[in-house]
Amino acid sequence: MxxxxxxxxxxxxxxxxxxxxxxxxxxxxxxxxxxxxxxxxxxxxxxxxxxxVVREINQKWGNEVLLYGPVLKVPYQIHTLKKTWDDKTKSYSEEDIITIQHAFFFPNTLNIESNIESETLGRSIYESVVYTADMKIKGSFTTPNFETQDIAESDILWNKTTVIINSTNLKGIKSNLELKLGVESYPLRSRYTQNSYTNTLETKFLKENSLPKENAIDFSLDLIINGSEQLRFIPVGRETNVSMTSNWASPSFNGNYLPNPKTKEISQSGFNANWKVLQINREFEQEFFGELPQINSSAFGVKLLIPVDExxxxxxxxxxxxxxxxxxxxxxxxxxxxxxxxxxxxxxxxxxxxxxxxxxxxxxxxxxxxxxxxxxxxxxxxxxxxxxxxxxxxxxxxxxxxxxxxxxxxxxxxxxxxxxxxxxxxxxxxxxxxxxxxxxxxxxxxxxxxx
Incomplete structure (x- = not known):
């Protein structure tokens, strides 16, 4: 109990x-x-x-666009004196070894006007923002200066000069590219580049009247390209001016440089933005000898954001x-x-x-x-x-x-x-x-x- x-x-x-x-x-x-x-x-x-799914959509339409150029590419000769001992003559014989290297000169002015028409593409329940950018690229090249490297005029191979443009997205290009230099026009063709983040477009050898040997020469290029998520530029001009207009209402301005707050406008119908970057604002020079550097970290531009991420x-x-x-x-x-x-x-x-x-x-x-x-x-x-x-x-x-x-x-x-x-x-x-x-x-x- x-x-x-x-x-x-x-x-x-x-x-x-x-x-x-x-x-x-x-x-x-x-x-x-x-x-x-x-x-x-x-x-x-x-x-x-x-x-x-978004990556698949972007790959088919066109990935992000990073534009680098145009850049003047001028080959030149390097002389190396090679001495060889001759047992028969008991003396040295000298041989002039010539190697070809390239100098790269950025433009004096670079002006880019870009109109971005954006839209959303969906697959199943997912969607991605893509765009078509219509760009007008203008600027000028000044006379290249080889004196800093003690390169003689006779060693400059002017007749093999070209202009190159680098981009991360060749697949998205939707127009035939012709670079106008002075009164001449030059088609751009892709060139294989190993171990590079960007792909290279290059002209054929420039004609004599297209070379900035004595006077500056103007250039212009129209480019229509499909891309997704981001559009960025590298400020290679001594003075670089970029203007963007778009119908996308949710931009995110990123990179090393922000647009001018006085000219930036964002509304429900889209946005307008303008950048001005001077050489003194950058971390790199106007010319390079030997190899073109990787300066992608200096890029700036816009990222088109989908407003909400559920x-x-x-x-x-x-x-x-x-x-x-x-x-x-x-x-x-x-x-x-x-x-x-x-x-x-x-x-x-x-x-x-x-x-x-x-x-x-x-x-x-x-x-x-x-x-x-x-x-x-x-x-x-x-x-x-x-x-x-x-x-x-x-x-x-x-x-x-x-x-x-x-x-x-x-x-x-x-x-x-x-x-x-x-x-x-x-x-x-x-x-x-x-x-x-x-x-x-x-x-x-x-x-x-x-x-």
Whole structure:
């Protein structure tokens, strides 16, 4: 009889003990970390799939465009005296070894006007932003200076001078390229370049009247090219001026140089931007002898952004999943403790799984609509489900309304934090402080000593 009383009292203690309830809730929260981690992996998997599809679209349409040039390429001779000992004559014989190297001269002025017509291409549920850029390139070359390298005029091979342009995207070029130098026009042809980030386009040998031997000579080039995501230029001119107009309303200006803020305009119909870069602003010279350097790090331009990234926002939302589950469990725990209503661990588990389902709804719906719509649909669905379930557990419309109000406030708070960038930490800290203060005020009514 006493054993039965002891068993009954022990079972009653397990059922009513606040400490046991707290341990049980803590263990359930740890268990629910497992489905949340799977949801995070699902978001990352879908994001990787999106990146793969976008890359495939971009490769077929045309990858990002980086333009480097035009550059004047002038070959010259280097003389090396080679002495050889002759045993028969008992003297040295001398031989002049001639090697050909190249000098590269950047233009004195470089003006680029670019009109970017953008659009989105989709495959399945994914889309990428692509564009067609219509560019007018003008400028001038001044007389090259070989005196700094002590190169004699007779060693300069003017008759083998060419002009080159480097680009990362030859596939996207949609017009026949003819570079006009003075009164002459020269078609550009691709040339194989090993181990280079850019591909080279080069003219045939320039005619005498196209060479800037004595006077500066003007050049012009019209280029229509398909690209995706980015359009960038390297400021090779002694003075480089670039102007861009586009119908894309979400540009991100990047690189070493930003556009003039007085001329930059961004609206719902597109953007306008202008750059001016002088030689003194750069980290490289106007001429190079031997090899053309890799100066891609000096590029500047624009990146066309898709305004919202649903997967990034969904991933940010899942980071607060632990907070949502913990605070919801805490609300049920406080109600249970204050009202002396028994809630079974299985019921806590069902509530936790319902909260986890919000994130799968968010991901799946946002792939077919906006993040706001997906968040609203997922949030309303979960709040209604848990509220109705709490009515069956707690047997009270008052507690059901309190649960619904708490969840609405919590999901609204999380949504506001996700939308904010600069003030996310500030708003989050204030919100958590208020939540903690509310919990402390409510928990004063609990008799912690009667356990």
């Amino acid at each position: 006493e054993n039965q009383k002891q068993k009954k009292s022990f079972g009653q203690w397990l059922k009513t003990s606040i400490t046991v309830r707290m341990l049980m809730v803590g263990i359930l929260i740890l268990v629910l970390l497992i489905p949340l981690s799977y949801i995070k992996n699902l978001i990352q998997e879908r994001a990787y799939r999106q990146e793969e 997967y990034q926002k969904s991933e940010r939302a899942t980071k607060y999943g632990y907070l949502v589950i913990a605070l919801t469990f805490l609300v049920f725990f406080l109600i249970q403790t204050i009202s002396k209503i028994h809630i079974h661990p299985f019921q806590y588990l069902m509530i936790g799984l319902a909260l986890s389902m919000f994130y799968t709804l968010l991901i799946s719906i946002s792939e077919h609509s906006s993040f706001l719509q997906a968040y609203a649909i997922g949030g309303v669905s979960v709040i209604l489900l848990i509220s109705m379930y709490s009515k069956a557990i707690l047997k009270s419309f008052k507690f059901m309304g309190f649960i619904a109000a708490s969840l609405i406030a919590l999901y609204t708070f999380i949504f506001v934090i996700i939308q904010l960038e600069n003030y996310a930490l500030l708003v989050g800290s204030i919100g958590l402080f208020l939540i903690l203060g509310t919990i402390m005020m409510v928990s004063r009514k609990i008799d912690w000593g009667n356990d």
